[in-house]
Amino acid sequence: MxxxxxxxxxxxxxxxxxxxxxxxxxxxxxxxxxxxIPKKSVEDLAAEAVAKNTTAWSDFNKLARYYPDTFKKLCEYTEAYSGATEVIKDCKPNEKTFAKALRIGHRWYIAEGCWNCHSQMVRPVSNETLRFGIPGVSNTVSYPSEFQNELQAPVLWGTKRIGPDLIREAAVHDVGWHVAHLYNPQSTSPGSNMPGYPWFFEKDKNGNIVPNVRGLALLTYVMWLGSWEVKPPEPFRIETAEK
Amino acid sequence: MYYFVPVIMKKPMWSHGLSLLGFWGLAFFYPMNGVHHFLWSPIPMFAQYSAVFATVAVEFAVTSVLINFMMTLRGSAEQLKYNVPLRYMYTGAIFYWITCFQCAFHVTLTFQKVIHFTDWVTGHAHLIMFGTFGLWVLGMAEYVWPRLFGKETMYSKGLSEGAYWLLMIGVFAMFFDLTAAGLVQGFDWIGLNPWIDSVNFSKPFWYFRSVVGIMMITGLFMYALNFYKTATARAGLTAELRET
CATH class of the missing domain: 1.20.5 (Single alpha-helices involved in coiled-coils or other helix-helix interfaces)
Known part of the structure; x- marks a missing residue:
């Protein structure tokens, strides 16, 4: 012993x-x-997107133009859960409103459990670069520095894919597709088993169904995913539009 | 497990040295295992390699634990016929070994290419969390419960047996079903088929999973009913078959 x-x-x-x-x-x-690798705040990310004129920024502008009433409500909206406590006086698409929308959208992406079925990581194997990558446009495989920011805490890599990966989503569908898809996934993806999210929508004064504040924020967040890798397509570049 | 198995069978573990080896083996190798959930992710490769190595090593430690428990059972295996708590413990132990054996293979980077993000991992997690730790907890509780209320045995042998078989068959069928589903999904994704194909191909597996899920819930309700009846039974319940 x-x-x-x-x-x-x-x-x-x-x-x-x-x-x-x-x-x-x-x-x-x-x-x-x-x-x-510096850890970026949501405000840093918003400022960077505006400075580089990424697709996330142009999509946010589109949402503001399509749904002006909802956008006005976004400026006044406060919510302790997502840390959006400030009422924004200067109510137009700018770095501040963009950061606020990203913050709220990120928190509701978590709250609705989107990460139960959607991963946010492209692996270098199993043809994932072919499935999720955009040849010649996107740095397809996930790399450490793109996760060093406030919108990746907690980590949303996910553990199970029932739906496709979303980390390069900005390069895949446009914002109009996402509005329809979020309200009724089967309308854009027949056979999909994703539930609809009608509580992200409301009726406007004309009786049309439009995204509410949380819906607009969630769409902004989803359109942000991967936007740092995507070059803005021609029509949305300001210098092209002026000519 | 190390407490209840000797208590239920009223005999010591087969080898104290082997139980020490098992304990320290697990204590050595488990802490590095966490990263094995993030293989092929943007985590530094040295962390991924160390997780693969440590996870394969865990299988050896678990095998030493299993040998110890099986040798303890030697000569007393007849008790498994009528002693439901003991049967829960040993079913859990065997499921534990199956899970770890599977893990030693699928933790490799080669397997991970196919099965990461699929239902394979879900099935694996069910077998370890419900099949092993769940069944152990159920076995321990069923051993302790009648003694807490001054009864010699559970209220109903039928409920007790029924719950065991529903839970055991249910969780193992779910493990098999999800493992197969994971392979279908993984290879379907590699084949670059439209995404909706993998959802459609998975549906039969998910329906089957619902059926065995209902089986398991039924088993748990029977288990709970038996507990309730045991606690509220007026007369002292006596065992027909005395334990050896």
């Missing part, structure tokens, strides 16, 4: 050291490796 006790003491010490080693490998070392 004395021998066994000595063995268990050695095992205890080795166990504690191995536990620390595992901690080091699993989070301390990755943290050191990734420490030079």
């Amino acid at each position: 004395g021998k066994m006790e000595r063995f268990s003491f050695v095992a205890l010490v080795a166990g504690i050291i191995f536990f620390l080693f595992a901690d080091f490998i699993s989070w301390a070392l990755p943290m050191f490796v990734l420490k030079d």
Whole structure:
């Protein structure tokens, strides 16, 4: 028994050291490796999108133009859950309103459990670059720095795909498709088993069904996914439109 | 498990040394396993490789644990016929070994290409969480419950047996079904078929899963009813078959 006790003491010490080693490998070392990538806030992301004139920014402008009443409500809207506490006086599409919409949209993407069926990660295997990537336009495989921001905390990589991956969604469908799809997925994707989300919509004064504030924010967020990799298509470039 | 199995069978574990080896083996290798959920993700490769290595190593530790429990059972296997709590414990133990054996293979980067994001992983998680830890908890509770209320046995042998078989067959059928579904989905995605195909191909598996899910819920209701009846039975219930 004395021998066994000595063995268990050695095992205890080795166990504690191995536990620390595992901690080091699993989070301390990755943290050191990734420490030079700055973590961006939602405001940084919005400013960057406006400066680079990405598709996310032009899609947000489109939503503001299509649904002006909802957009006005977005400026006045406050919600503790998503940290949108500020009423924006200067109510037009700008960095501030864009950041607010992204924030609310991200939180409702989580609240509705979209991540139960949709992943947000393109792997370098299994033809995923062919399925989810846009040749010549998108840096298709997911890479660490695109996840170093506030809209990726908590991590939304997901664990199960029932629907397709969404991290390059900005390059796949336009905003009009998403409005119809969110209200009734079967209208755009026959046979889909995704439920409709009518509570993201309301009737406007003419009796038309339009996205409400949360719906508009969610659409802004979904159109933001992958937009940093997509070049804005020709018609939406301001210099082309002026000629 | 290490407490209840000797208590139920009224005999010590086969080997104390092997149980130490199992404990420290798991303690050594489990902490690095977390990253095996994120293979092929933008996590540094050294973390992914270490997770693969540690997860394969866990299988060896689990095998040593299983050998110990099986040798403890030796000579007392007849008890499994009528002792439902003990049967829960050993069913869970065997499911644990199956899960870890499967894990040692599908944690490799090769398997991950196909099965990540599919129902295979869901089936695996069901077998470990319900098939192993769930059944262990049910077995422990069923052993303790009549003793808490001063009864010698559970209220109904039939409810007890029925619940066990529904739960055991249900969870194992679900594991098989989801594993097959995962392979269908994984290869369908690699084949670049339209996305809706993978949903349509999965539907028969999901219907089957609903059926076995209902089986398992029925089993749990029977289990709960038996508990309720045992607690509220007026006369002291006596066991027809005494434990050895």
